[in-house]
Amino acid sequence: MASCGCGVGEEVRNKQVILREYVSGFPKESDMSVRSVTMKLKVPTEDSNMNKAIHQPLRGFGVARVLESKNPDYKKGDLIWGTTGWEEYSLIAEKEALFKIQHTDVPLSYYTGILGMPGLTAFAGFYEICSPKKGEYVFISAASGAVGQLVGQFAKLMGCYVVGSAGSKEKVDLLKNKFGFDGAFNYKEENDLDAALKRFFPEGIDIYFEHVGGKMLDAVLVNMRDHGRIAVCGMISQYNLDKPEGIHNLMCIVYKRIHIKGFAVFDYFDLYPKFLDVVLPYIRQGKIVYVEDIAEGLESGPAALVGLFSGRNVGKQVVVVSHE
Amino acid sequence: MASCGCGVGEEVRNKQVILREYVSGFPKESDMSVRSVTMKLKVPTEDSNMNKAIHQPLRGFGVARVLESKNPDYKKGDLIWGTTGWEEYSLIAEKEALFKIQHTDVPLSYYTGILGMPGLTAFAGFYEICSPKKGEYVFISAASGAVGQLVGQFAKLMGCYVVGSAGSKEKVDLLKNKFGFDGAFNYKEENDLDAALKRFFPEGIDIYFEHVGGKMLDAVLVNMRDHGRIAVCGMISQYNLDKPEGIHNLMCIVYKRIHIKGFAVFDYFDLYPKFLDVVLPYIRQGKIVYVEDIAEGLESGPAALVGLFSGRNVGKQVVVVSHE
Known part of the structure; x- marks a missing residue:
């Protein structure tokens, strides 16, 4: 989850989990590494090479706060969930699935799981x-x-x-x-x-x-x-x-x-509003519970991913990138 | 196909293809035999043991003419298609699927195939x-x-x-x-x-x-x-x-x-009237053709059945029990 403290245009250190090699067999921690790169907090004019997988941050579903967007639907400070990089600051292409978070009386991590x-x-x-x-x-x-x-x-x-x-x-x-x-x-x-x-x-x-x-x-x-x-x-x-x-x-x-x-x-993103209408009340009334397995810090990401394949996690595996 | 020449109550010889043993592996001709039994052409008061498979005629889809029925929908002389025995005269239980044949401008054998x-x-x-x-x-x-x-x-x-x-x-x-x-x-x-x-x-x-x-x-x-x-x-x-x-x-x-x-x-028998509405015109206009592989006589039944598993038949395999 990216923090909102930084200003647009500012240059920041961006910690990332990257894929070192294409994976054969089940993924190993050594297939990934954590690095820190310098990044300018500015949406580029044209999409850069977002689809290259090797030596790029892994992609997955995350929760983030908007710093800048070319899409008028997303304003600075908005909370979103959708496809993000495994990194502190992420450039999200327009084609990626993205949902604005409207309900914050539940844990934000729920938007990577029960509400995501x-x-x-x-x-x-x-x-x-x-x-x-x-x-x-x-x-x-x-x-x-x-x-x-x-x-x-x-x-x-x-x-x-x-x-x-x-x-x-x-x-x-x-x-x-x-x-x-x-x-x-x-x-x-x-x-x-x-x-x-x-x-x-x-x-x-x-x-x-x-x-x-x-x-x-x-x-x-x-x-x-x-x-x-x-x-x-x-x-x-x-x-x-x-x-x-x-x-x-x-x-x-x-x-x-x-x-x-x-x-x-x-294929079912159109059901999301209906889904929220059904599930949010259940959560608030305690009729549905949800168990998460929280790993702290991007550095724990590779081990958490590998653990999924051996069933080490109990409940939804979440990696906390940043607390707000 | 049962002939209609006989009278109700009359005793007739009934040729049958029976199952001699339960089949293991693909069926062989020796798993079946053709026999002739005496049968009274009368619907019994109670259903006899129709579900026993061994030493009983094989069952399959056939075309027949009604000799007698307890069901008022079926009158003597009606043509039907549905589950019949591999025999000249068949007693058909009420629970079996049965359809009255209304259109006889097409070959009756079609009711074992394209119209069945x-x-x-x-x-x-x-x-x-x-x-x-x-x-x-x-x-x-x-x-x-x-x-x-x-x-x-x-x-x-x-x-x-x-x-x-x-x-x-x-x-x-x-x-x-x-x-x-x-x-x-x-x-x-x-x-x-x-x-x-x-x-x-x-x-x-x-x-x-x-x-x-x-x-x-x-x-x-x-x-x-x-x-x-x-x-x-x-x-x-x-x-x-x-x-x-x-x-x-x-x-x-x-x-x-x-x-x-x-x-x-x-599970789709309710579609039958709609199906006929679509397919009969296609057949009459020659827009759909149908190829049958006709075997003559009940005696050819076992070989015809065995042939299905080696793909010997070309088109729908039909066994002619009786010509009308």
């Missing part, structure tokens, strides 16, 4: 893709993550039976005790994922919110009910593998008339 | 599941089959670019010369399915009408365009395998926001 991209992802994925109905059986993998914890709470609010999987006892406890899931299990402790799913879903699964892919997806397919829906938000177990695992049970798609849909939040 | 279950499957699958738009790129596997040949012609009528795969030169010729596909290839002659698809779809595939599964599906996934749709009608290459092949490219579902939907015609 992961929140809208959960909202669009669950309500638009899964077509949920009261009483349906819902399974969520990576359920304590930035998106999963919300999907589970939306499903509970709708009157569904909700079970989640996660990768540690701490996360399983969180699912059951903090987010109100009906059940949860640690997939690392289950030798037979099919048996685990049958234990929690003797009647089968209506809705699967997919984050992991691989063996979990294969086990879910045989446990889906007729006309089941699978919203594919990610397949984190398969990213950066040289050869992804083979999925063997796709014939269930025919037998059970299963509906699978991959989606990305970018 | 395969036709409605193609219609619902293409228009309802694939949401096609003019100019889109459409790929169909098993494209000369009972369903595929129709999907291709629907797609051409809509102004799509259409390519099909099939398993022989004869079928490929049929696709190009009879059904008007823009391109077609013999998958058995392609060492690299991915390369074959890239040759025909340098811009990628918007719609894939899936009949085969396995390696073809894996190759299609990497060639799909963003927001592509896959209607899964069947996966014939995978049926009856002890362990289905692994599919490795499902991550494309996320990257490309792909929509995959398994479907069965049973």
Whole structure:
């Protein structure tokens, strides 16, 4: 989050997390480095080379305060969330997704999570893709993550039976005790994922919110009910593998008339105002809670990113660049 | 097709194709046998054991003439199509799907194909599941089959670019010369399915009408365009395998926001009148053609069924039980 103390035109030191090499396999901390560069706080006349990834700051979703903008919608001092660089001061191209923050009675970090991209992802994925109905059986993998914890709470609010999987006892406890899931299990402790799913879903699964892919997806397919829906938000177990695992049970798609849909939040930005109307009251009334894993300082960014792939984070991983 | 010459209550010889053993692997002719039993042409007061599969006639979609019915909608002499037994005289339970045949200016065999279950499957699958738009790129596997040949012609009528795969030169010729596909290839002659698809779809595939599964599906996934749709009608290459092949490219579902939907015609019977309104004029005007592979006599049934799995049939496989 950029601070607003500096004046436009001033030259500042800008700390950045940069990508040193293209990543093969899962990212390592050594793929990134933190550097400090000199930067003039002035929007350039023409877009510079923003799309080059190597030796440039990583990009991600962040919260920032506007110092200067050519877009009349954004005035100095405005708070925004959207695609920013992993740096203290960021030049944001006009084409990037950007939302002005109107409600500041909630933590600003929420706009990287429950009120930002992961929140809208959960909202669009669950309500638009899964077509949920009261009483349906819902399974969520990576359920304590930035998106999963919300999907589970939306499903509970709708009157569904909700079970989640996660990768540690701490996360399983969180699912059951903090987010109100009906059940949860640690997939690392289950030798037979099919048996685990049958234990929690003797009647089968209506809705699967997919984050992991691989063996979990294969086990879910045989446990889906007729006309089941699978919203594919990610397949984190398969990213950066040289050869992804083979999925063997796709014939269930025919037998059970299963509906699978991959989606990305970018296609649902028009829902953002409606999403806020639904979620802000829930947050204020305490009907939805949100767990963040806060890492302090840009220097902690590389380790925090690497940790996502081993599941070290508990809840939405946030890196604090600056406190206001 | 049952003949109407016999009187109700009369005792007749009824030739049947029965299942001798549950099938493991692909069906063999020796799994079936043809027998002749004595049957009284009378609807019983209570349903007998219609669901037992072993030592009973195979069931499938056929055309028949009503001899007697407890349902007042069906009168003696009516022509119907729907679930019948592989036999000369069939007792059809009330729960079975049954449609009265109203239009007899087309061959009655069409009600096992283009005007029956395969036709409605193609219609619902293409228009309802694939949401096609003019100019889109459409790929169909098993494209000369009972369903595929129709999907291709629907797609051409809509102004799509259409390519099909099939398993022989004869079928490929049929696709190009009879059904008007823009391109077609013999998958058995392609060492690299991915390369074959890239040759025909340098811009990628918007719609894939899936009949085969396995390696073809894996190759299609990497060639799909963003927001592509896959209607899964069947996966014939995978049926009856002890362990289905692994599919490795499902991550494309996320990257490309792909929509995959398994479907069965049973869920779309309400579309049948609309389907007839669209397709009958096309048939009468010669805008849609249909190729059938006619086997004569119930005795040829087992070989015809086995042939489906090796692709021996060309077009919709029909077994003629009786000529009227």
